[in-house]
Amino acid sequence: MKFDPDAELVARVGRGDRAAAQALMARHLPKMLSLARRMLSGQAEAEDCVQEAFLRLWTHAARWKPGAAKFETWLYRVTLNQCYDRLRKKPAAPLEAAAQVADPAPGPEANLVNAALAAEVEAALQTLPERQRAAVLLCHYQGHGNIEAAEILGVGVEALESLLARARRTLRTKLSHLRES
Amino acid sequence: MSEGRNTWTEDAAFADGVLKALPSVAVPPELEARILADFNAVAAKRAPGAVSRFMQRLRDAAWPGAPLWKPASILALSLLIGLTAGAFVPAADLTSPEQTTASADTPSVLDISGDF
Numbered sequence: 379m380k381f382d383p384d385a386e387l388v389a390r391v392g393r394g395d396r397a398a399a400q401a402l403m404a405r406h407l408p409k410m411l412s413l414a415r416r417m418l419s420g421q422a423e424a425e426d427c428v429q430e431a432f433l434r435l436w437t438h439a440a441r442w443k444p445g446a447a448k449f450e451t452w453l454y455r456v457t458l459n460q461c462y463d464r465l466r467k468k469p470a471a472p473l474e475a476a477a478q479v480a481d482p483a484p485g486p487e488a489n490l491v492n493a494a495l496a497a498e499v500e501a502a503l504q505t506l507p508e509r510q511r512a513a514v515l516l517c518h519y520q521g522h523g524n525i526e527a528a529e530i531l532g533v534g535v536e537a538l539e540s541l542l543a544r545a546r547r548t549l550r551t552k553l554s555h556l557r558e559s
Numbered sequence: 560m561s562e563g564r565n566t567w568t569e570d571a572a573f574a575d576g577v578l579k580a581l582p583s584v585a586v587p588p589e590l591e592a593r594i595l596a597d598f599n600a601v602a603a604k605r606a607p608g609a610v611s612r613f614m615q616r617l618r619d620a621a622w623p624g625a626p627l628w629k630p631a632s633i634l635a636l637s638l639l640i641g642l643t644a645g646a647f648v649p650a651a652d653l654t655s656p657e658q659t660t661a662s663a664d665t666p667s668v669l670d671i672s673g674d675f
Contacts, residue, residue, distance in 0.1 A: 394602040396595075403594060412584045425590050432594045436601040495580045502577075518571075519578045546570035553577055 384449040392440035403432070406450070409520055410457050416515050417461040419504055427460040447529075454530045458512055465508050495556070502552040510545035513538055 384405070390398035410431060414424035434456050442449070503511055509531065516527040517538075528538040618627040 391598075394605060396598065396602070399595065399598045403591060407591070407594070408584070408586050411586055411590070415584045416581065421584075424584075425587070425593075429590065429594055429597065433597045433601070436598045440605070492580065492582070496582055499577045499580050514574060514578070518574045519581065543567065543570070546567075546574045549577060550570050550573045553573075556577060 382444055382448050382450075385444040388435075388439050388442045388449055389444070391436065392442060399436070402435070406453060407432075410453070413454070413515055413520060414457055414461055416500070416503060416519060417458070417508070417511060418464060419500060423464055427464060428457060430460050431457040448526075451526065451529045454516075455532065458530065461512075462508055498553065498556070499549075502549055505552065506545050506548055510541050510548070513541040514545040514549065517542060 384402065387398045387402050387405075391402060407428065410428050411424060414427045415421060418424050418427065431453065435453060503514070506514065512531060513527060516522045516530060517524065522530070524535050524538055524542075528535045531538060531541075533541070614627070621627060622630045
């Protein structure tokens, strides 16, 4: 059985331990919010999605059985499923509209180029099919390994590699002008 | 084959590079507060009621650190043995004539009513 660094915290959360809940949040919330934000492109929606995922966690923690699956994998899968639900409910935003959505980056002039670049990358990400987007975000943005990312997506490693290959190709085609610059 | 492999590696490196351009997403304190409020609500709903608290105290007093079914089953088994014995084992009849005669025939150890 693989060691799960979250197992003890989850058990404590199941017993109503608030400090454990805060520790789990501190450990996972930033990455979950980043993932949801890049999947959905809207900050408010991403926050709702992550809040819903944590609510699932609080509700199910008492019944969590260590060893069945790695907790982090389960949590990311719940987050992604929340993202998929929201994506299916709303119509896809056109590329031009997505390109205009920029993060509120700090600093004025020096960050303008970076902000524009980020907006372009985000717009290109939004054009990817949802599973390709999730795959590329898990592996290239969040730094998960292929095996772990495949488990989160609920697919085999080969299927993940196929998703990744198509996503990378599309990104490279859409952002080819960045490559020259 | 190696050209395909090169393209695959270049695509991966490109994806790594462009996704690094995305800024990190800061967690707003309000979101943390909302999530913790959810936790408090779930924990409050899960908190035991008055009956559960009484049972918990009883359990701790009767058999600390273990479920109540252990002492309860021992008591139930004792009761069952007692009832079975009461129902099936014949009781000695203290009023039977043989016992009365035998008792009357037995000389008293210390008879203070007789002459010395």
